[in-house]
Amino acid sequence: MNRKLLLKNSLRIMFRNKLRTLFMSIGVMIGVGTLIAGQSLGSGAEQQLNQRVNKIFSPGSIMLVSGTLTNADVEAVEQQMEQVVASAARFGGGESEISYQGVNHKAAVFGHTVEGETVWNRSVIEGRYFTNSDMSKTARVALLGHRLSELLFGADGDPIGEEILIASVPFRVIGVLEPAGIDPHGEDRDEDIYIPITTAMRRLNNTEYIGIAKLLVSDLEQVDEDADQVSEILRKEHNIAPGEDEDFAIYSSEFVGRMVVKTNRVLNVYMVAAAGVVLLVAAIVIASIMLVVVRERVAEIGLRKALGATEQNIGFQFLIEVVSVTLVSGLLGVGLGLGAANLVSLFTGMPVIVTTDSIALGLGAAALVGIASGIAPARKAARLDPVEALR
Amino acid sequence: MIRLRNISKSYQRPGEGELKVLKDVSFDVERGEFVAIVGSSGSGKSTLMNILGLLDSPDCGEYELAGANVSSLSASELAGIRNSTIGFVFQQFHLLPRTTAIENVELPMVYSNTINGDTRKKAIDALCRVGLEERLTHYSGELSGGQQQRVAIARALINDPDIILADEPTGNLDQDSGRQIMDLFRKLNDAGSTIILITHDPELASQASRRVFIHDGRLSHAEAVMQSDRINMAFVSGSQPQGLSHE
Structure with missing residues (x-):
């Protein structure tokens, strides 16, 4: 028809x-x-x-989380895996009292490396990021999230060069972090404060454990396999016998996605x-x-x-x-x-x-x-x- | 054209057992004939018409239509033969509602897959043949009974069928319209169409060239309508001046 x-x-x-x-x-x-x-x-x-999620777990990234993670572990991984193109440790995240001229505020304090700027994908909108010299000198310098900056210095205030106290230790503000918004856990990442990781570990906490490291790998298709390899290397570094529980956790961007x-x-x-x-x-x-x-x-x-x-x-x-x-x-x-x-x-x-x-x-x-x-x-x-x- | 041999048909009726509707019917129609099958209700004439029209199949016997044995064909083959060989005209007209005269006439061509640029022209020609050139785009509901039946006849003509099967075509019409329909059939017959008229009315049947009576499932002897009868009828209808020009 x-x-x-x-x-x-x-x-x-x-x-x-x-x-x-x-x-x-x-x-x-x-x-x-x-x-x-x-x-x-x-x-x-x-x-x-x-x-x-991509702000933290950018595609092609692997996160190592462990209370016993050291710089040596991360170096071992970098040396044994040529597909790891960059890595950056991050320390802390615990809240401390921040104050400036009598204004007090609680904020999460993170220790970051020079590489953190690219690996953790967060730079500054004002001032400068950390340098190698900041790291070697365990300098008392800080980067503020823009919300935190507003809370301490007011919307029109210029924080650069000012001295603030982090847990009663004086730090000089050298920059303002670019906006990051609310993270998947509901935390406002624009109220964070960053200091050099060496300063955080040695000066403030006196520890050799870094807590978290982020690795970037070259092949986006191989992230899961790379994560397995990282796991093997860490088991050896930490002397974990086969069948024994790991004292670290590894998350790949693929897995989290x-x-x-x-x-x-x-x-x-x-x-x-x-x-x-x-x-x-x-x-x-x-x-x-x-x-x-x-x-x-x-x-x-x-x-x-x-x-x-x-x-x-x-x-x-x-x-x-x-x-x-x-x-x-x-x-x-x-x-x-x-x-x-x-x-x-x-x-x-x-x-x-x-x-x-x-x-x-x-x-x-x-x-x-x-x-x-x-x-x-x-x-x-x-x-x-x-x-x-x-x- | 049509050759029926020893056709029988019976129905199971609940409580009453088997009912023999057609008993050993043999019957021939030649090309160009105008045959009336006359019988009262319950005589088996509807069943005979359904079998002739390939809407129903006999229990036994042979049916040859236009040279082909149609007793053993599949349902879709029968549908194809109905489409190309038979033109139906029903007592209730059976036009599609809310559809124009032209579209109603085109319907058989839909099923012969011959819809093309000429379809419309063919439909219009058929409607002109039945005298409805003024009603081409009228909807079926806007037409009188006689006009509706003429649309149905145009529809029956559209695929150039070998026979036209008309089942009480004037049964739902007033006398005038009925007479016009019969005139139309006679004209079509004169132009070469083979027509089988099924009716209960012997007088109506006398306008055919041959009458066959069916009673209680049996055909009685086929009798040619007296030539003088026909002349007489033609004379009578011709003597009525209001005849065709009425609508």
């Missing part, structure tokens, strides 16, 4: 009984809308999380399941409406058969009629879902990401509902006895 005529016929039938078409559409619209809204907000949330995505996907699965239930109900409603429609149109079916329509012609006609309705409903559902997602975004600030995949999924689901709910009515129509139908 001619495709153009088939489509024309379907549209005509669709608009003939508008109320019935509405009843057939509504479930598909809501189901597809839920699917699209969930996917768009889910993708947005995923991207937002990834961006936050997967965890974040997995957590986010779990939320998405609930949305997909809800949409699935709605679409299932919609399919049942459509199938029962269409069975009634077939009964109403027996004379037409009989006539078409008398005029030469085969069973396939009749079945296909009814199937196309149903799928047209569900596809149009699906399109409206996509619009509905995008509207809802943008509305949620407006109130919560969650980003919305519309992918062609999610739209294809929505329309595919709509078509599937049409086919699934149309098959039984189409078969019934196709198998109608023309003699009975024309009586």
Whole structure:
């Protein structure tokens, strides 16, 4: 049967009984809308999380965490693995009392190396970063997060060159850190304070354990394998016998990325399941409406058969009629879902990401509902006895 | 054109056992004939018409249509033959609702996959043949009964069928419209169409060139309508000046 005529016929039938078409559409619209809204907000949330995670776990990075991690460990790793292109230890993170001319504030104090500027991916927007000479002299110099700077010096104050106290030890401010925002744990990284790692370890804490080191590797595809190799080297360095528990933890950017995505996907699965239930109900409603429609149109079916329509012609006609309705409903559902997602975004600030995949999924689901709910009515129509139908 | 041999058909009726509707029916129609099958309700004429129209199949017997044995064909093959060989005209017209006259007439071409640039022209030609050149784009609901039946006849003509099967075509029409429809059939017959008319009305049947009576599932002897009868009928209808120009 001619495709153009088939489509024309379907549209005509669709608009003939508008109320019935509405009843057939509504479930598909809501189901597809839920699917699209969930996917768009889910993708947005995923991207937002990834961006936050990437600030610390930039792609191609491996994090070593251990209470007994030393500079020697990190050097051993760097020497034995040529794919490690850079590394930087980081010390501390505990809160200390910061004060400037009677203004007090608690802030997380980190010890950073010269390489930290690139490896930890955070430079300064004012002043200068640490130098090798700061490290060797265990200089009492500090970099402030811009929020902390505002808290101590006011919004218009110039902190550079001023002397502040960190746990009662005087430090000179040499720069302001670039903004980093809120981290995945909800901490405001713009209230941090950085000092040279040598100063932090020897002058303030008198320890040889660095706490955390970050490695950058050359091949983004090999991060997991590299992390395994780092683990082996550290087991040897720390003399850990096979089968014994490690006294360190290793996180690769790949691993953390997967965890974040997995957590986010779990939320998405609930949305997909809800949409699935709605679409299932919609399919049942459509199938029962269409069975009634077939009964109403027996004379037409009989006539078409008398005029030469085969069973396939009749079945296909009814199937196309149903799928047209569900596809149009699906399109409206996509619009509905995008509207809802943008509305949620407006109130919560969650980003919305519309992918062609999610739209294809929505329309595919709509078509599937049409086919699934149309098959039984189409078969019934196709198998109608023309003699009975024309009586 | 049509050759039926020893056709029988029976139905199971709950509580009443088997009902023999057609008993050993043999029947021939030549090309160009205008045959009326006359019978009261329950005589088996509808079943005979369904079998002739390939809408139903006989329990036993042979049916040859346009030179082909159609007793053992599949459902879709039968649909193809219905489409190309038979033109149906029903008592209830059976036009598609909210569809124009032209689109109704085009419908059989949809199923013969012959929709092309000429389709519209063919449909319009067919509607002109039945005198509806003024009603081409009217919806079926906007047409009178007689006009609707003429659309149905145009639809029956569109694929140049070998036979036209008309089942009580005037049964739902007033006398005037009915007479016009019969005039139309006679004209089509004069132009070469083979027509089988199924009716309960012997008088209507007398306008055919041959009458076959069916009673209790059996055909009685086929009888040619007296030539004088036909002339007489033509004279009678010709003598009524309001005849064709009414609509």
